[in-house]
Amino acid sequence: MSGLRHNSYYDKKLAQSPALVRARRPYLFKNALTGLALVGITASIYTYTLMAVGQDDFEDVKVPDVPVQPAKK
């Protein structure tokens, strides 16, 4: 493995060569699905967390009616 630069499967801009695209073809859809699933699960966990946290109305936090004035000098 001599690194990407010497790998004939990538061109100078590190884009995939047609040979690599062909070699990856059998896995394209499965990989895309897996990627979608991973992103989806992550996104849904984030969303759920945000929603769950957003429900909190902080009723247990006692807020004084009058702002506490800092002691004046």
Next chain:
Amino acid sequence: MALPADLAARSALSRVCSHCSVSFRRQAGARLPNGLFQASQRQQQQRSVHSKCPPPRAAVDSNVPKPAPTSVTKRFSSGFAFGSSAPAPTKTEKKRVLEADDLFHSFTNSPIPEIRKRAAFMRQYARCNHPDHQPHGNLAPAHVDFECPDCGIPVSCSKEHWADDYEKHLEICDTLRQINEDDHDLRSGRFFPEFEYAGPQIDEALINMTNWDTFLYTRSFLAIDDDRSMRQATRASAVGVALGIGDLIYESSNLLPALRYTLHPPKNGGGMDIKGLRVEAPPVRLFILGARAESSLPRDVWVQLAHVFPGSRIHLIFIGPESMTNRDNEFPLPPRTATNPFGAIVEDRVWPTMKISTIVDYYHTLHKTGHFYPYDPYFDCFVMFHPGLGHPASSHEWVETLPMLLETKAPIIVTGYTQEDMERDVAWVNKTAHGEFDMLLEPGENRFRSLRWDLNDLDPQDVSAGNWGVWAFRGKR
């Protein structure tokens, strides 16, 4: 297997190019008593010194038709069957004669002399397929004379017949044109990076046998981007031949468990020192029956098989009257002596785990002598590349062989040029040995078939691909 000194010397000689071999043979003869070590050492010297000489692979000329064919046209394709017409990838001497965008030429007026010769051969032997020339037609058979302007290959006896039968020709015209361009490409003198073979596989990298592309990628071959290069690589280099076997053994892992186990032995913890000494299994013997051009393929191709199965030792045995045809200059057949009763050419330094023997004789002759006895389904396998079992011109040669193959109970792997060819073989085996064999692998398209199409010079309408189909059977237990 003890190897007599003269075999060793011969195997060493066989690697030397024919230009240098005369003087070398004299030297090697003088040193024969020293045997193996000397031979191999000298071989290496010779190879480094004469690295400019093209390797012997190029010497088989595919398209020089020797025997005048009989009326029954045994398949006589330009391609793989009669020699790897792949030119040796020598960078130095070849000059580019055709550019990549200038590959289509009429066969008859081709700038390449070999192709003109082929066209002449076709005009001399191939027949026009027009219905009028059929047995019930009203014209006598005629040779092809008219070249289709679209594919550049002589297909009909006259323009009228070509035009008359044009719809049928149209089915294969594109393929023929592709063949035309590929043939010119092969002789265009360009450098063929696709014939550079990958070296040993590291243990950690698994080989993906899903298809050609994944295989080449996981084996770290150079990337082959172009379709034409891909066709050349899969046909002319014929790694597919080796792979056909490899793939088959993978694919039918539930059917050939014995052989698969032998080819993928578990690591035994052996090493180079005394502690690492282990009992080793005998080599897997692959008998390649009816070998034609396979026996002359560049050894790098066969070594690919050793790279696919690095854990086992492999002994390839090419058997067939047509093996080593046209190679008498490089591989003069050794005399038949008491130590080498069948005049086998042995090349044992192809790769540390691979040895190749070639015997120019019929298999049934060898079988009757018990030369290879005993056979073991764990270690032996028969492979027949395009044997033409059911072909009217060749099936009589297999009648005697088939029962012997079945008797060994070893798996027999057979490939075919086309679906028709393969099915004819299956039908013939079914008829000849009905109920005496088990099908190991149902006939089907080989996923490592040659992607390139080949032309049958005796019948331009007949297009085929090397190792198109594959199936396997063995004698019933």
